[in-house]
Amino acid sequence: MAGDDQRALQYEQTLMYGRYTQELGAYAKEEAARLREEGGWRRSVRERSRSLELLEYDRSRCAKCRICTVRCQKFLISRVGEDWIFLILLGLFMALVSWVVDFAIAICLQAQKWMYGGLESNVFLQYLAWVTYPVVLITFSAGFTQILAPQAVGSGIPEMKTILRGVVLKEYLTFKTFVAKVIGLTCALGSGMPLGKEGPFVHIASLCAALLSKFMSLFGGIYENESRNIEMLAAACAVGVGCCFAAPIGGVLFSIEVTSTFFAVRNYWRGFFAATFSAFIFRVLAVWNRDEETITALFKTSFRLDFPFDLQELPAFAVIGIASGFGGALFVYLNRLIVQFIRKQKTINKFLMKKRLLYPALVTLLVSTLTFPPGFGQFMAGKLTQKESLVTLLDNRTWAKQGIAEGFDYIGNSQAWNHPQVNVFVTLVLFIVMKFWMSALATTIPVPCGAFMPVFVIGAAFGRLVGESMAAWFPDGIHSDGTIYPIVPGGYAVVGAAALSGAVTHTVSTAVIVFELTGQISHILPVMIAVILANAVAQSLQPSLYDSIIRIKKLPYLPELGWGHHEKYNIRVEDIMIRNVMYITLNCCYRDLHDVLLTGHLKTLALLESSESMILLGSIERAQLQALLSLQLGRPRMLEYLRDRATAEKKRLSMVSHPGSEDGSQRVNQEVRFQISTEESSFSSTPTPSMKPLKPALKRPSVVDRPPDISTSPQDHSGNTLKNLFCVNPETEGLEDDFDVDDDMTIREIAEWEENQLDEQVNFDNCKIDPAPFQLVERTSLHKTHTIFSLLGLDHAYVTSIGRLIGVVSLKELRKAIEGSVAVKGVKVRPPLSSFRDSGTSGSSSSNSENEATELHKLWDRHKSMSLPREHLASDSDEKSQ
Amino acid sequence: MAGDDQRALQYEQTLMYGRYTQELGAYAKEEAARLREEGGWRRSVRERSRSLELLEYDRSRCAKCRICTVRCQKFLISRVGEDWIFLILLGLFMALVSWVVDFAIAICLQAQKWMYGGLESNVFLQYLAWVTYPVVLITFSAGFTQILAPQAVGSGIPEMKTILRGVVLKEYLTFKTFVAKVIGLTCALGSGMPLGKEGPFVHIASLCAALLSKFMSLFGGIYENESRNIEMLAAACAVGVGCCFAAPIGGVLFSIEVTSTFFAVRNYWRGFFAATFSAFIFRVLAVWNRDEETITALFKTSFRLDFPFDLQELPAFAVIGIASGFGGALFVYLNRLIVQFIRKQKTINKFLMKKRLLYPALVTLLVSTLTFPPGFGQFMAGKLTQKESLVTLLDNRTWAKQGIAEGFDYIGNSQAWNHPQVNVFVTLVLFIVMKFWMSALATTIPVPCGAFMPVFVIGAAFGRLVGESMAAWFPDGIHSDGTIYPIVPGGYAVVGAAALSGAVTHTVSTAVIVFELTGQISHILPVMIAVILANAVAQSLQPSLYDSIIRIKKLPYLPELGWGHHEKYNIRVEDIMIRNVMYITLNCCYRDLHDVLLTGHLKTLALLESSESMILLGSIERAQLQALLSLQLGRPRMLEYLRDRATAEKKRLSMVSHPGSEDGSQRVNQEVRFQISTEESSFSSTPTPSMKPLKPALKRPSVVDRPPDISTSPQDHSGNTLKNLFCVNPETEGLEDDFDVDDDMTIREIAEWEENQLDEQVNFDNCKIDPAPFQLVERTSLHKTHTIFSLLGLDHAYVTSIGRLIGVVSLKELRKAIEGSVAVKGVKVRPPLSSFRDSGTSGSSSSNSENEATELHKLWDRHKSMSLPREHLASDSDEKSQ
Secondary structure (H helix, E strand, C coil), X not given: CHHHHHHCCXXXXXXXXXXXXXXXXXXXXXXXXXXXXXXXXXXXXXXXXXXXXXHHHHHCCCHHHHHHHHHHHHHHHHHHCCHHHHHHHHHXXXXXXXXXXHHXXXXXXXXXXXXXXHCCCCHHHHHHHHHHHHHHHHHHHHHHHXXXXXXXXXXXXXXXXXXXXXXXXXXXXXXXXXXXXXXXXHHHHHCCXXXXXXXXXXXXXXXXXXXXXXXXXXXXHHHXXXXXXXXXXXXXXXXXXXXXXXXXXXXXHHHHHHHCCEEEXXXXXXXXXXXXXXXXXXXXXXXXXXXXXXXXXXXXXXXXXXXXXXXXXXXXXXXXXXXXHHHHHHHHHHHHHHHHHHHHCHHHHHHHHHCCCHHHHHHHHHHHHHCCCCCHHHHCCCCCCHXXXXXXHCCCCCCCECCECCCCCCCHHHHHHCCCCCCHHHHHHHXXXXXXXXXXXXXXXXXXXXXXXXXXXXXXXXHHHHHHHHHHHCCCCCCCCCCCCCCCHXXXXXXXXXXXXXXXXXCCCHHHHHHHHHCECCCHHHHHHHHHHHHHHHHHHCCCHHHHHHHHHCCXXXXXXXXXXXXXXXXXXXXXXXXXXXXXXXXCEHHHHHHHHHHCCCCEEEEECCCXXXXXXXXXXXXXXXXXXXXXXXXXXXXXXXXXXXXXXXXXXXXXCCCCHHHHHHHHHHHHHHHHCCCCCCCCCCCCCCCCXXXXXXXXXXXXXXXXXXXXXXXXXHHHHHHHHHCXXXXXXXXXXXXHHHCCCCHHHHHHXXXXXXXXXXXXXXXXXXXCCCEECCCXXXXXXXXXXXHHCCCEEEEEECCEEEEEEEHHHHHHHHHHHHHHCCCCCCCCCHHHHHHCCCCCHHXXXXXXXXXXXXXXXXXXXXXXXXXXXXXXHHHHHC | CHHHHHHCCCEECCCCCCEECCCCHHHHHHHHHHHHHHHHHHHHHHHHHHHHHHHHHHHCCCHHHXXXXXXXXXXXXXXXXCHHHHHXXXXXXXXXXXXXXXXXXXXXXXXXXXXXXXXXXXXHHHHHHHHHHHHHHHHHHHHHHHHHCHHHCECCXXXXXXXXXXXXXXXXXXXXXXXXXXHHHHHHHHCCCCCECHHHHHXXXXXXXXXXXXXXXCCCHHHHCHHHHHHHHHHXXXXXXXXXXXXXXXXXXXXXXXXXXXXXXXXXHHHHHHHHHHHHHHHHHHHHCCCCCCCCCCCCCCXXXXXXXXXXXXXXXXXXXXXXXXXXXXXXXXXXXXXXXXXXXXXXXXXXXXXXXXXXXXXXXXXXXXXXXXXXXXXXXXXXXXXXXXXXXCCCCCCCECCECCCCCCCHHHHXXXXXXXXXXXXXXXXXXXXXXXXXXXXXXXXXXXXHHHHHHHHHHHHHHHHHHHHHHCCCCCCCCCCCCCCCHHHHHHHHHHHHHHHHHCCCCHHHHHHHHXXXXXXXXXXXXXXXXXXXXXXXXXXXXXHHHHHHHCCCCCCCCCCCCCHHHHCEHHHHCECCCCEEECCCEHHHHHHHHHHCCCCEEEEECCCCCCEEEEEEEHHHHHHHHHHHHCHHHHHHHHHHHHHHHHHHHHCXXXXXXXXXXXXXXXXHHHHHHCCCCCCXXXXXXXXXXXXXXXXXXXXXXXXXXXXXXXXXXXXXXXXHHHCCCCCCCCCCCHHHHHCCCCHHHHHHHXXXXXXXXXXXXXXXXXXXXXXXXXXXXXXXXHHXXXXXXXXXXXXXXXXXXXXXXXXXXHHHHHHHHHHHCCCCCCCCCHHHHHHCCCCCHHHHHHHHHHHHHHHHHHHHHHHHHHHHHHHHHHHHHC
């Protein structure tokens, strides 16, 4: 765990969900670059080895035969590179994993039942067995996951959503995580807690795809392409859902809805292909294992086909939908509340963080105590496993006849619902209420688990409740035309399950999953109506469960545009963009660079042609600029300067000529440059050399590293400081002549030298410049901006007007704009600058943009004048400290 | 028709499908701009009237009450603006349309049957009735559509695909088209020809959405937003399919697969919501009309639930899938072949174009003669309508027992398949073969019609054939474990229908449509397997039917990337881009503008800062530049010049001072400018004033307008020529002083004046500049480029390197690259410049791009030297003609 934490720098391990403390973008990009380089190296090695092989073959006698073999091999390898081979392998493997996990879970649950059954004589021992078993399993699962790969905790769908948006969360797709997730999930579900396997299976399938991709890349180079990998991950998500529920279509749709914002239809077939194959193998395994006679649905129902429901029952279905909407929102809220409550209570949090396994154990103890069948569990069908309850709930026979459950002979598991003293309605209500908070609580346990299945069961129970009520209310059915068609409560359960799970996940495709799970599509219209209503209610109240977790985990995300908020079409980029962009120009000097780096915090900086033309040339990463600056002010250059000075000194001593001519010309050159840029950077063009040396200002961002008293001590070597600030490995270089030269220079000399260095023009030759950063226009609507950002996975875009940079929009602004308008709703949300727009609606864009530009200049000047005092303050404090 | 044709400029009416002869982009953009302006005007009018109303209210006595009313009204209006109201209205309306159309079709078909039944005594009269009825209906449909709105012809899905890609095909969404499509479709389907209603319904729903949007925009301004309209159109497509088949889920998926390349998941709910509501109303109407007892599927089946199929039947399903794949490709090919054959045979084409209604009449005559029940029709169940055949084909009872159809009592329509002399297998085979070519032929008739339903029926028949064979082969079923589960041929029919329609349309979602149509999902795995196999086969052989029609109609499109073509990931933009981009610079003179306009044909031109820096500032449309040039060389300026000269003359006569000082300074200014741009445009900087006057060169593009002998006559006024060339309305202005000034100038003077004008610097002030044209980098992969192009609906993108323009990629290049690599397949497709890339794979992007830039300069120079002779030639010929 320790090693893993070290690698995944920004991941903070918290009690329930991990949390990201820093923006991941930069780290992810570096990792991606590193991986790419590694890939390139590996490829070249492979190619070399291949050619070596060929050479060897040529030497041997039977050349023809060998060549043929090589060709066959090549052909096979090229086939292996095909997508469908990959997808079949993925589907096959995931089906096996799903089946094995299911099998193991079934054995675990059977073992618990067997233990519970064997101790029937002693209630206390029975209780101990009933409680200890899940506590041990959950604790093991939690501990195992924490030790091996803490990233395996939770559902995995939020992470996949983030990854498919283009963010590289590398540590999420490792073999360790795979092992931890599979074993942790099996144990967690084997405990009988109200947890699901869907979300984790999405993660497991993605892990499989990533690992398979890595494995396959030993054969062909195509597996190293990034965009292809993302396509494959999207297909893997579909496989995950598909093989979990044996629901290929629903799986594809659910994974699209849950993980994508924009879906490429050309990848559609991948998901369908892999998910179908996977579901097929998953069900075939069941047939081969003699569990089933042939391939059928997982929770097969047998409702009436000829008259599934009456038209007049539709209001009841609509009620289920609306109530499920509220229920779903409540579930998400409750889940978040629990997490936030425990996080906020610092004493609890601290205590639990120390004893990490205590929290899962306590929760499990509580839940399993309450479901203990001879205890409170008898009133809520506590002895049934999740699967058994679902099967009984979807049963097509009516439990309640004439209002009270009496005439019906409960067979098999159904009798768990039939408590001798208590009405079946009470059992159902208790089941719903208890399972509701239990599920919300249980899904916060740090084990690999999903919330889909528990919610699904609760929804089914709620639907059943409504259905039984209807059946009790209309014992002979509603239909008026002679024939008696009694009401089927099972159909209501199907509707309820789809509606509640749809509300929690904010998806419509749960409807399709329900059809595939039950193998019947006769209730399509009620299900669709209920799911849509539930979504409408839930989406207006709460984010989806996955978005909620994304927020809790602080994953980098972009919120969705809500339903039908018109103001989105009216907000424009000019209303939300930041106008005082930090930029550098092609002909700027290191001092400007330094100032810009000190004031801004953006990851990338715009590179302009010049500050008059404001023409955008590209963008440079902050790190690159820091490297440039450190190179300029670094030790090696100083040493070189000293050496030069020494030789010049020697020369002067030997033949007394006039030195410094080169330096003088350079200075003139710089002055010309400064004349040009005076209008903008009046502050930096009036250097007051010895009064406020720049060294301490440079040091300021790094006060965290060392206490201030050290930095102000006269023994300090500014070159070293700089290195500590910016360089990656400051220790290795220039150590041999550390002492013999440094002592030559006084602090004043160093400062002067640094001043000179800062006045030089920046050389961008070795700098990586992003040559085409994404550009928007002022008039781009928020709606379109959101689309473009989520389509292309951007994290910032520059706003230009005829090539001139006039602003920048980052994810942050966009998020703020969207959330602002989502929160308030209505016409009130008039963003600060939108009034400008109304004046010039049509035509004359050039004149308009000119106004914009002059306004920008004003803004820029204002910013400059505002930033001046701050700068002065900084130097004041520096003077004090000197 | 004439009026419509005038408006829809580029639409050429051909025999079967219309064809686009020009690129639509420019026209569409102009139209969009015009519409937007109109909208703005309307809004301002509306606002004024509203404020007037408010004033009136204020004057009245009961002010409070009135204010309340106004508020209520406002609230209602704001509600009307909500998406869901729009979607409900759309769903409701489309359900009504669908139901009415179905009702009318049913009546038409009943009438035919009644006529046919009433004349049973005389076979000849019977034949006449059987044949005349459809011929009349189809001819009426064709004629009506042609007269009212020729755009209503055909399916409509290809057009919707194009529209959703961002191309404005305005004439496709008018009320006229709506009327023509609905009435034409009803008549065409009422004739009993093998035609479908799905494609047209997608179009009708889109028409509805567009018209409703227009209507709703009377209430709120939001309906004028373009991107919202496109979202609504996407939802409308789903509604179209949904209410046609009562299949909301399948409808949404099918419409996504067929019309989108990238789908925004946030629009998902719109489609589901509207389609569900529409399907619901559609089925409720059937219940209210006492056609059905309750809401069920359209083609309800009642297959066995407990054992739908055996595992060992899966190979048979796979065979159906593969065969359907080939069949689907053949269908698309056959359809295209028929269109192309008739188009190529010029004599046939000419004859048929003159008598437009002859072709539909002939085709109908042929088809209905062959299906005449007492004739050949008896061997192919000719008397059944499409719907009846489908119902019988999906029947769950087996027709063939023990190899020969003997023991089974055919009830109702099923007996049509049971010819006393002929085996049921022969009937099925004949049905399949005949219907196959009939459908391919019938869908080329210029009436509103789709091909989905006919193909669906053929697929069902093929599936049934396989099923019956299996049933005959294994009379007691395949299952080995005691229980007898006989084979259900109806299940095979379902599989076949889904597979063949999936193969023709290249969609997977036909599987879902099939489940919703039949109301049973038990065969999910066989259907999915067959559909995927069929798609795999068909997609590797032929484009989808809709893509095929797009190509025939020459709609602006971008082909899809094929399945798993790896080389797409290796081709980069630098390999396909055009390197010698036509550009203009900020400081260019009108001569450069003129040269650029003469040589290039692109719709937009890049605007650079200068030809040394090559920094891209934006792009300007060709039309804008032409307007600029015409303004500079136009009559008003010449008149002004003459007036100035006259006054100067007068002045000189009155007081003999030194004139032309202003002109001189301007000339100096220009010379300085030329010095700067000499390196690049050496040709244009060496003016040879009187030797080759520019006027005739300018005239050259417009020789189409007037015969050359007129333009070379000495009486010609060059100003007028220019106006004719570029101006929009040349007649209205400057007529009064036409004769008194023009005669003052000789041709030589005019030429000189024009020379001077051309040397002036271009003033871009009143020019609309696109400030942020889309930019790519050289290393962007083809795959990503394709993604971006289809995501954002671009038609060209500039390739830049650190702000400098180095190339351009348009849809054409992209299409070429994709089709090239699709056609050849394999490693052979090594694009011309890809070898450059291999040398510098990693890092050092800046140095790399510099090489690129120098290479670009070389290329540019070469281009210049190559273009010189052409220019000379042009002027030579002009000299000759003078």
